[in-house]
Amino acid sequence: DAKTTQPPSMDCAEGRAANLPCNHSTISGNEYVYWYRQIHSQGPQYIIHGLKNNETNEMASLIITEDRKSSTLILPHATLRDTAVYYCIVRVPETSGSRLTFGEGTQLTVNP
Amino acid sequence: DAGVIQSPRHEVTEMGQEVTLRCKPISGHDYLFWYRQTMMRGLELLIYFNNNVPIDDSGMPEDRFSAKMPNASFSTLKIQPSEPRDSAVYFCASSSGQGPPLHFGNGTRLTVT
Numbered sequence: 001d002a003k004t005t006q007p008p009s010m011d012c013a014e015g016r017a018a019n020l021p022c023n024h025s026t027i028s029g030n031e032y033v034y035w036y037r038q039i040h041s042q043g044p045q046y047i048i049h050g051l052k053n054n055e056t057n058e059m060a061s062l063i064i065t066e067d068r069k070s071s072t073l074i075l076p077h078a079t080l081r082d083t084a085v086y087y088c089i090v091r092v093p094e095t096s097g098s099r100l101t102f103g104e105g106t107q108l109t110v111n112p
Numbered sequence: 113d114a115g116v117i118q119s120p121r122h123e124v125t126e127m128g129q130e131v132t133l134r135c136k137p138i139s140g141h142d143y144l145f146w147y148r149q150t151m152m153r154g155l156e157l158l159i160y161f162n163n164n165v166p167i168d169d170s171g172m173p174e175d176r177f178s179a180k181m182p183n184a185s186f187s188t189l190k191i192q193p194s195e196p197r198d199s200a201v202y203f204c205a206s207s208s209g210q211g212p213p214l215h216f217g218n219g220t221r222l223t224v225t
Contacts, residue, residue, distance in 0.1 A: 034212055043116070043203050043216025044155070100214055102155035 004088045009107040012082075018075040020106050022088030025069045030092050033064060034100070035073045037084040044087065044102070047073065078110045114138075116217035118204050124223045130192040133220045135204030136185055145214065146179055146189050147203040155203070161187065194224045 005023040012018040024033065035047040048055055048062045050071075055062045061074040075082055087105040117136040125131055137144050145160040159169040164181045172179070176195070181187040191198055205216040 036214075041218075043205070043218050044214075045216070046213030049212050100157070104154060 004090055004103055006086070006088055006103065006106045008104065009109070011109050011111060012075075012078045014080060014110050014112050015077055018078040018082065018108060018110070020073040020075075020086050020088075020108060021070065022073070023070045024088070024090045027068050027090050028092075031090050032092070033062065033068075033071050034089040034091065035060070035062065036087045036089065036100075036102070037082075038087070038105070039081075039084040047086075078108075080110050080112060082108065083110045084108060116204055116206055116215050118202075118217035118220050120220060121218065122221045122223075124225065125194055126225055127195055128193045129224075130190065131194045131198075131222060131224075133189040133202050133204075133222070135187045135189070135217060137187070137204070137206030138208075138215055139185065141206035141208050141215070142184075143207045143209070144181060144187050145205040145207075146187070147205065147216075148200045149203060149219070150200045158189070191222075194222075196224045198222060199224050 003026060032049050032051050034049040036044040037047055038044045048057055048060050050062045050064055052064055052068055064071045085105040085107050087102050089100055116138055119134045142163050146158040147155050148158055149155045156171055158171045159179045160167055161181045164184060177191055179189045199222055201219045201221050203216050203219045205214045207214045
């Protein structure tokens with residue numbers, strides 16, 4: 001699985017968009033980008049994933065650069081409940097035995 | 113859908129005692145994973161099952177740890193004997209097929225004194 005780099009922490013004002021970056025410069029052609037988050041004292045929660053096209057769901061948007069070496073998770077209107085650690089993971093879904101390797105992630109703090 | 117259910121939520125035990133953690137995956141999911149989370153090492157995959165069969169246990173720290181999945185709706189992670197360094201939050205997760213999403217339970221916080 002390709003290695004990812006995320007900033008250790010970020011702050012965002014409530015109601016504003018939160019943009020969380022992730023670098024994955026060694027990503028290979030068949031690796032997907034996955035985002036999970038972990039709210040304090042809970043298990044990680046799946047947010048979104050993509051291969052090369054931008055993706056959007058009810059939780060967030062995922063923007064992947066054309067060269068696929070980086071991506072950005074966008075929470076369009078952050079709330080206090082979005083305060084969590086956000087993990088960016090790159091892997092091939094059909095290989096690696098379905099395991100997910102979590103890095104240190106980004107601690108997002110949404111301030112009132 | 114009740115999600116992945118883990119029990120107990122908290123477990124405090126003394127060194128040397130046997131500890132059993134339990135997990136009920138989401139109905140219909142054919143993959144089950146056990147993870148451990150500590151401040152020092154983050155989230156680590158311990159073992160995973162496919163259709164109740166252990167596929168990869170390379171993350172299990174040592175022989176004191178064992179996991180079973182006797183049927184599609186139940187799995188256990190056992191530590192015998194437990195040691196203080198086993199203190200961590202243990203998560204169970206399940207998924208349908210190889211792809212996402214992986215659904216996690218809320219974990220069992222284990223404290224070994």
